Amino acid sequence: MHFSPKQLFLNSVAQTNPEPLALEIDRADGNYLYDIHGNKFLDLISGISVCSIGHQNPLVIDAIIEQTKKHMHVMVYGETVQMPQNNYAQFIVDHLPESLNNVYFVNSGSEAIDAAMKLAKRYTGKHSFVAHKLAYHGSSQGPLSLMSDEYFVPKYRPLLNNVFFVDQNSIESIQELPQSNVAAVVVELIQAEKGVSISSVEYIQALYKYAKSIDAFFIVDEIQTGFGRTGTKFCFEQYNIVPDILVLGKALGGGMPMGAIVAPKHVMQSFANFPILGHITTFGGHPVCCAAGLAANKYLFDNYESFNIPQKEELFKSLLVHPKIKKVSGKGLLLACHLGDGVEGPKLIHLLLQEKLFTDWFLFEPNAIRICPPFTITTDEIISACNIIKVCLTQLN
Numbered sequence: 001m002h003f004s005p006k007q008l009f010l011n012s013v014a015q016t017n018p019e020p021l022a023l024e025i026d027r028a029d030g031n032y033l034y035d036i037h038g039n040k041f042l043d044l045i046s047g048i049s050v051c052s053i054g055h056q057n058p059l060v061i062d063a064i065i066e067q068t069k070k071h072m073h074v075m076v077y078g079e080t081v082q083m084p085q086n087n088y089a090q091f092i093v094d095h096l097p098e099s100l101n102n103v104y105f106v107n108s109g110s111e112a113i114d115a116a117m118k119l120a121k122r123y124t125g126k127h128s129f130v131a132h133k134l135a136y137h138g139s140s141q142g143p144l145s146l147m148s149d150e151y152f153v154p155k156y157r158p159l160l161n162n163v164f165f166v167d168q169n170s171i172e173s174i175q176e177l178p179q180s181n182v183a184a185v186v187v188e189l190i191q192a193e194k195g196v197s198i199s200s201v202e203y204i205q206a207l208y209k210y211a212k213s214i215d216a217f218f219i220v221d222e223i224q225t226g227f228g229r230t231g232t233k234f235c236f237e238q239y240n241i242v243p244d245i246l247v248l249g250k251a252l253g254g255g256m257p258m259g260a261i262v263a264p265k266h267v268m269q270s271f272a273n274f275p276i277l278g279h280i281t282t283f284g285g286h287p288v289c290c291a292a293g294l295a296a297n298k299y300l301f302d303n304y305e306s307f308n309i310p311q312k313e314e315l316f317k318s319l320l321v322h323p324k325i326k327k328v329s330g331k332g333l334l335l336a337c338h339l340g341d342g343v344e345g346p347k348l349i350h351l352l353l354q355e356k357l358f359t360d361w362f363l364f365e366p367n368a369i370r371i372c373p374p375f376t377i378t379t380d381e382i383i384s385a386c387n388i389i390k391v392c393l394t395q396l397n
């Protein structure tokens with residue numbers, strides 16, 4: 001029997017959404033995705049903040065090919081010296097404050113959050129966590145324990161105990177947080193899945209002060225905001241704080257799967273003592289992923305100014321004005337276009353797809369559309385994307 005690609009996908013590939021977009025991808029190049037029918041879609045989401053320098057950058061492809069020719073996986077993480085890991089770890093710490101001088105590479109954002117939570121417990125000897133309401137830190141059971149949402153979580157309980165949730169930007173609620181036993185406060189400074197909701201500097205400094213006052217770690221999840229997405233190399237630079245543990249993912253791998261935690265060496269070393277092998281990963285720091293990530297993010301930082309991210313943010317914000325648009329929130333090229341009451345986000349997304357514009361919704365804010373394109377998006381492409389959004393909004397009843 002002959003199945004179409006879409007039927008095969010629906011039959012044999014595990015489904016997590018009863019109504020997937022199911023775009024039949026053939027290839028991707030620059031700022032565009034191409035389907036098997038020859039259609040070309042402008043990519044407004046970069047694979048959810050991953051492909052920041054666009055698709056198929058030749059430097060990244062070359063780095064992957066060259067490393068693949070030398071070696072791929074040789075041994076589980078941490079036992080052999082591999083230059084792609086050395087080079088990438090050095091590159092990352094060179095772009096961070098002095099205390100963040102040691103990198104542990106893992107496979108995904110969720111695993112990185114899990115590892116950060118374990119490291120905080122191991123080093124502080126404490127076991128509670130503080131997290132933001134409506135934050136997303138990943139889907140394995142550690143990060144899921146940090147999720148407050150009452151739609152996604154209940155069916156997966158029991159999870160980790162002793163997680164205390166605080167409202168983003170509520171300085172008053174910090175006073176109600178526990179004064180003992182907290183291993184770490186875990187935050188996204190800009191809560192992406194809440195619909196790109198920005199924390200105020202004043203609030204984050206108060207939360208940071210609280211963490212310090214009780215000897216808890218301040219863990220910053222920059223899986224979505226890191227590597228330039230919000231207008232600075234890392235988002236924490238905008239808050240005048242230095243995280244105790246920085247968590248990276250998504251753009252970290254330049255299109256390959258990767259996560260990492262970055263911490264002071266004396267903290268990270270507790271993974272190597274009593275017990276040894278405090279966090280084990282077979283594929284973490286895969287040499288091909290490290291080579292790809294280094295090539296991508298070296299290119300990204302070398303060319304960062306030329307992407308004109310603040311101007312592109314302003315252009316989106318100035319053009320996305322329409323009676324059915326409430327506001328555009330966010331920073332840099334991590335933006336959310338919030339729709340007026342009664343406008344259905346998912347319907348709009350399907351309509352945009354028909355007009356060859358690829359976008360998406362947010363986990364905790366279905367009435368907004370995600371705008372986080374590759375940094376290489378051009379002025380003309382932004383103008384055209386915003387026109388399409390406005391025309392489709394007018395058509396929606």
Ligand SMILES: Cc1ncc(COP(=O)(O)O)c(C=O)c1O
Pocket residue numbers: 048108109110111113136137138139188192221222223224249250
């Ligand atoms: C802020 C944030 N943290 C963690 C994760 C989890 O990363 P991954 O999907 O690689 O496990 C995500 C993924 O969307 C994220 O946006």
